[in-house]
Amino acid sequence: MIPSRLWALAALVALAVVPWVLARHQLSLLTDLLIAGLFAMSLDLIMGYTGMVSFGHAAYFGLGAYASALVLLHFAQPVPVALLAGALLAGAVAVPVGWFSTRATGIYFAMLTLAFAQFLYTVAYKWRDLTGGSDGIAGVPKTALFWGGPSLTSPHAFYFVVATCAVVRSPFGRALQAIRENERRFTSLGRDPRPFKLVVFVIAAAFAGLAGALFAPFRGFASPEVMFWVFSGQGLMMVIMGGIGTLVGPILGAMLFILIQEVLSSYTEHWMIFTGVVFVLIVIFLPGGLVGTARRLGARA
Amino acid sequence: MANVLEQLLNALALAGLLFLVSAGLSLVFGILRVVNFAHGVFYMLGAYLGFTTVALSGWFWPALLVVPPVVGAIGALLESSTLRFIYRRPPIYQLLLTFGLALILEESIRVLYGPTAKGVDPPPLLQGAIDLGGVLYPRYRLFLVVLGCTVGVAVWLFLRKTRAGLVIRAVAQNSEMADCLGADVVRVRTLVFGAACALAGLGGVAAAPMTTAYLGMGIGVIVDAFVVVVIGGLGSIGGSMAGSLIVGAAQTWGAFYLPETAMVIMYAVMGAILVFRAWGLFGEEE
Numbered sequence: 001m002i003p004s005r006l007w008a009l010a011a012l013v014a015l016a017v018v019p020w021v022l023a024r025h026q027l028s029l030l031t032d033l034l035i036a037g038l039f040a041m042s043l044d045l046i047m048g049y050t051g052m053v054s055f056g057h058a059a060y061f062g063l064g065a066y067a068s069a070l071v072l073l074h075f076a077q078p079v080p081v082a083l084l085a086g087a088l089l090a091g092a093v094a095v096p097v098g099w100f101s102t103r104a105t106g107i108y109f110a111m112l113t114l115a116f117a118q119f120l121y122t123v124a125y126k127w128r129d130l131t132g133g134s135d136g137i138a139g140v141p142k143t144a145l146f147w148g149g150p151s152l153t154s155p156h157a158f159y160f161v162v163a164t165c166a167v168v169r170s171p172f173g174r175a176l177q178a179i180r181e182n183e184r185r186f187t188s189l190g191r192d193p194r195p196f197k198l199v200v201f202v203i204a205a206a207f208a209g210l211a212g213a214l215f216a217p218f219r220g221f222a223s224p225e226v227m228f229w230v231f232s233g234q235g236l237m238m239v240i241m242g243g244i245g246t247l248v249g250p251i252l253g254a255m256l257f258i259l260i261q262e263v264l265s266s267y268t269e270h271w272m273i274f275t276g277v278v279f280v281l282i283v284i285f286l287p288g289g290l291v292g293t294a295r296r297l298g299a300r301a
Numbered sequence: 302m303a304n305v306l307e308q309l310l311n312a313l314a315l316a317g318l319l320f321l322v323s324a325g326l327s328l329v330f331g332i333l334r335v336v337n338f339a340h341g342v343f344y345m346l347g348a349y350l351g352f353t354t355v356a357l358s359g360w361f362w363p364a365l366l367v368v369p370p371v372v373g374a375i376g377a378l379l380e381s382s383t384l385r386f387i388y389r390r391p392p393i394y395q396l397l398l399t400f401g402l403a404l405i406l407e408e409s410i411r412v413l414y415g416p417t418a419k420g421v422d423p424p425p426l427l428q429g430a431i432d433l434g435g436v437l438y439p440r441y442r443l444f445l446v447v448l449g450c451t452v453g454v455a456v457w458l459f460l461r462k463t464r465a466g467l468v469i470r471a472v473a474q475n476s477e478m479a480d481c482l483g484a485d486v487v488r489v490r491t492l493v494f495g496a497a498c499a500l501a502g503l504g505g506v507a508a509a510p511m512t513t514a515y516l517g518m519g520i521g522v523i524v525d526a527f528v529v530v531v532i533g534g535l536g537s538i539g540g541s542m543a544g545s546l547i548v549g550a551a552q553t554w555g556a557f558y559l560p561e562t563a564m565v566i567m568y569a570v571m572g573a574i575l576v577f578r579a580w581g582l583f584g585e586e587e
Contacts (some may be wrong), residue, residue, distance in 0.1 A: 104580075115571070279397075284387060284388070287452070
């Protein structure tokens with residue numbers, strides 16, 4: 001068994017050389033993958049650590065994307081400012097939504113988060129003056145990464161995405177573990193776990209907002225599409241495919257999902273049907289996802 | 302005064318459609334403990350199959366009779382080929398499985414029918430408007446009010462007064478005990494799932510002349526139906542009725558008085574109810 005530190009080091013080295021060996025198209029695919037992975041990871045936070053399933057997580061990704069697009073377009077600030085704006089807006093909106101939603105549990109929570117997300121989607125769709133309606137905001141400038149730094153069009157930008165993911169990853173797990181432990185302690189003392197659920201919900205939304213804020217400048221647009229329920233569901237698919245509550249799993253799940261999408265969409269424009277079939281099969285036959293199944297096989301061997 | 306009557310009827314017509322969808326959603330949750338995300342897609346399927354039937358036969362009424370059983374059969378087939386195997390899992394897996402089914406069905410309809418909306422003409426009997434004491438009101442919407450009420454009463458009578466309804470209620474209350482007492486729980490689940498899909502399909506056929514059959518109508522209605530059952534309480538037919546009326550009223554009056562923010566009203570009502578009753582008006586605490 002290779003120690004996990006060694007794995008992390010190997011992954012880091014691999015990511016470091018990647019911008020120099022991959023073609024432009026592959027690099028942008030990898031960037032998409034990391035952004036999707038970040039989104040899935042933030043969703044896994046809620047699912048894995050509180051056991052609640054949010055069916056409206058795309059809304060926070062979308063809020064982050066819009067905030068970032070608007071900041072970059074109107075204030076010509078470097079990327080970190082846009083990221084901060086995205087995370088803050090998503091987190092702020094998640095406070096009232098979370099307050100209502102965490103009053104319910106289980107299936108009710110899932111339905112409530114979906115309902116609120118569709119509401120936010122409608123707002124983004126209808127508020128033409130600010131969001132451009134169904135067209136969204138196009139032409140988000142690829143501004144400097146830092147004040148006077150390289151622009152987002154350079155291959156160095158990839159490092160920036162990796163760094164963001166790494167920063168998110170390190171305090172992430174520990175903060176969450178603390179929350180999970182505390183929830184147990186709290187409920188066993190007979191106190192209300194809801195404030196903790198709310199905190200997790202808001203943190204997860206802020207990280208989804210961060211992923212969205214990265215998405216806008218890299219893809220150059222923000223549109224209602226990224227707030228749509230399909231994208232929330234796709235996030236859940238990534239988490240399930242990778243393995244709930246594993247944090248590494250969702251990244252692998254995102255990888256698998258985007259690869260399936262890449263491969264299938266080159267054969268047929270109706271790739272969604274086949275993605276749906278693969279997903280149904282995974283739900284039925286591999287409930288632990290990639291990571292869970294690998295662990296089970298490892299334990300058996 | 303005339304306006305009030307018109308708005309009231311609009312609210313009732315919308316509530317009728319919402320009830321056809323949310324009753325099945327609620328019923329499936331009551332019996333199978335599954336939140337069927339694909340339920341809205343069965344509504345959409347009903348609308349598209351309605352379009353096909355009307356196009357083939359040239360008549361509207363056959364569609365109303367033929368389409369629901371077909372949609373129900375497709376639903377029952379999907380239940381017995383996928384959902385049946387994962388009832389023991391945590392509820393989220395069933396929700397996600399139905400999400401996968403929804404994707405497959407929605408894309409299949411896109412492949413078969415193309416992206417443009419399909420219009421359906423109401424039957425001649427229900428075209429035009431009727432004079433209700435000075436108010437000209439579309440006949441078709443009045444028909445929706447009647448249809449919603451009829452189906453509501455029929456479902457209620459079926460569950461309360463027939464032997465099959467008794468078995469279904471027994472399975473809903475305690476499926477293991479019902480199993481011990483000789484109820485065929487597996488079959489009840491499949492039949493209830495199929496019946497719920499048939500109701501959604503009926504809703505879709507009925508909605509088509511008013512809204513046309515279009516892609517995305519499934520998710521639109523499922524979100525509204527979720528709000529209905531969250532307000533009314535999952536698993537309760539009475540709750541679905543009350544919730545449909547509340548949401549129908551909120552949307553109709555919201556669209557009339559505050560057109561820009563009609564959506565907000567529905568969510569505000571839902572939020573207000575949840576603050577006082579987190580499990581809906583008629584729901585039972587889990």
